[in-house]
Amino acid sequence: MKKLILSISCFVSFQAFAQQSIQGYVFADSNKNGKKDRSEKGVPNVAVSNGSDVVITDKNGKYDLNLSDDNQIFVIKPSNYAIALDQYNLPKYYVTHKPKGSPANLKYEGVSPTEKLPKELNFALIPSQESEDFTSFIFGDPQTYTMEEVNYFRKAIVDEAKTKNKGKVFGISLGDLVGDDLSLHTPYKEVMKDMGLPWYNVIGNHDMNLDAKDDLYSDETFERNFGPANYAFNYGNTHFVVLDNILYPDPRDGKGYWGGFRQDQIDFLKNELQFVDKNKLVVISFHIPLFVGDESHFEPKSRQAFMDIIKDFPNLLILSAHMHTQSNQFYGEKHGWKGSKPLHEYNVGTTSGDWYSGELNEDGVPVSTMRDGTPRGYAFLKIKGNQYQLDYKVAGKPEEYKVEIYAPNVIADKGWNSSMIVANVFMGTEKDKVEYRIDNASWKQMKKIEAHDPTYNAMVQKWDLSKELLTGRRPSNPEISNHLWQTKAPNNLGVGNHTIEVKVTDMFGRTYTSKRDYKIEPKK
Incomplete structure (x- = not known):
């Protein structure tokens, strides 16, 4: 309020x-x-x-x-x-x-003065059977800066996703619906209506009125176009909360923004959760992740207040975006979390990828792989009762494309060998088991690392090493990925072709595999 x-x-x-x-x-x-x-x-x-x-x-x-x-x-x-x-x-x-x-x-139109409210303000609910087992879409940052990028978003994401809406019940976009030009909110809505589902929206730092003098008024155009920036709803045995967690202007210096909550937002969360059954799954969506990199990105007192309010709910999931990478974090005591089990935050990969950068694909849309090597795409939240599973769909690729394997195309037979096999598991978490085998031999465990994704690094280097200007826009420089696993590529298996197979058993007990070939040749 x-x-x-x-x-x-x-x-x-x-x-x-x-x-x-x-x-x-x-x-x-x-x-x-x-x-x-x-x-x-x-x-x-x-x-x-x-x-x-x-x-x-x-x-x-x-x-x-x-x-x-x-x-x-x-x-x-x-x-x-x-x-x-x-x-x-x-x-x-x-x-x-x-x-x-x-x-x-x-600069961008807010809400016009409203008329006097009626004597009774009534809210209509339509009786509708809801299963406790359902699936919803989750979109990270469409973040379109121009109408050209709105069309990229439509062609790369919505035109595909709308064909997969059977059995889905609604969708959520996790903020940065546009890129500072708030006149694009309406074109965004025009594109999204083609999804054919009820759609909920989160405010992002690029959806704000940047000329607002007080955070209370940074969401005026968002309110005009989408309604409340803080709200909640129920579906099945799940309670969903959407929050604005961007403080603008930054109260520390009056410049830029800061992750955090105002007191009225904390009050709303506390007041509405008191009426929620502790047996429900609670899914909370906002834009900026709670912890990432330098902790100064988020106001610590309101973050702690937020965590203290939700700590007594045993079934929780946090959804965020903002980073244009993808990760799963599990918070514990060192983060100030006091719940009975680790708090899971899924920071969702973005529908805009790396801000519509990279070479143009066959559809004339930038490839836009994210800086941690995660391809552009969208997520599914699958709920059964009060438990959840998450899945990530790479746009324009088959459903089973979950892992990118980096390996040498050819290496010398025997002797000195520094070549590595690196598996980028796009939805990878610290709870996953990642194994590999060569030519159907026994499975061996790979080592989890944090590093630059070599496939993405090679993509960026292509721009710098090319002697001709490439189409599109150079991708951003790589950032550390926390969902990589690696092992040495063996060169003692005999001259000829060999098949690498990677198997992932994820935190939900699902198993999936990916393959690629490499070749061993005699030394020259």
């Missing part, structure tokens, strides 16, 4: 017209007309929020909620109910209350 700070001289006049509260009903909209008809009953025990406070409907579905002059008022969708969708397939679960509108002089 955004709080208006008033001078004493204007307090009395403001009190005269400000609406202090709102009441209404959450009801089962059996005929789907969006209106509460006399025959339609209220739904009890449903959460309604103003962005900070959270109340629960009574036995008749009635709620009563405090207001300021700047609120997103929304229902937290319960399981076994659906929400009507707008023309872009965005759920219409909220009403904006902003009688003074957004601050003036924003």
Whole structure:
């Protein structure tokens, strides 16, 4: 909830017209007309929020909620109910209350002054059976800076992903929907509606009003285009929370941004989770990961407050993006985590990859491999009851493409040999077992390393070593990948062709393999 700070001289006049509260009903909209008809009953025990406070409907579905002059008022969708969708397939679960509108002089349009709220503000829920076993799409950073890149996003990601939406129930984009040009929010929505699913959106640091003077107002255009930046909903036996975790301007120096939460966001999380069954799986989505590299990237007090609020939920998953690499982190005591088991954060690879860089593929779209060697793609969150599995789909490649094997094409027979086999397991975690074998011999374990991915490194070097200008834009320099495994490439197996096979047993117990050949030739 955004709080208006008033001078004493204007307090009395403001009190005269400000609406202090709102009441209404959450009801089962059996005929789907969006209106509460006399025959339609209220739904009890449903959460309604103003962005900070959270109340629960009574036995008749009635709620009563405090207001300021700047609120997103929304229902937290319960399981076994659906929400009507707008023309872009965005759920219409909220009403904006902003009688003074957004601050003036924003470069990108915010919310116009809203009309007086009705005597009753009612929220329609459509009865709908929901399985506790379901799959949803997870997109990291589309981050389009131009209409050309919007079209890249459509061709590289959406045109493929929309053919795989059978059995999927909704999708989430984890922020940086666009790249600072907020007029591209609407073209992004136009592309995303083709997914044909309800779609939820997270605000990213490139979706903010960069001319805002206070973090409270950095999401004005996002609110206009997508609604609340902090909200929640239920599906099956899973509770989903979406949070804005970007402080802008950075309160340390007034420049740039900082990962973290305002107090009203912490209050919202605490207030709404008190009504969530501890048996549920809780999935929390935001843009900036909790811990990465230099810990100064995230405000420590609000991070600790966040972790303390969620610590009593045994089934948790954090989803983030932002990094344009892919990783899985497991937090414990050294991070300040006090839960009963490690806290898993999946930092999702991006749909824009390495910002639409690299050579153009056969579709005229930049290859855009990420700096840790993860190809551009999108993720699936697969939930069964209150447990989850994760999967990553490389755009434009077969479903089974999970590993890239780097190895020499040819090496000399016997003698000195420094050649290595490196397996980049795109979804790799510290809990995975990675093995290899040559020519169907016995399986041997590979060693996990943190290094530059050699396949990606060679891709970047191609740009620097080429004597002719390549099409597209040079990729970014490589960054350390934490999902690599390696072993020495044997050269004592005899002259001829040999097959390397890598087998991964992942943290969910799934097994998959990948192969490639190399050749041993006599020394010259």
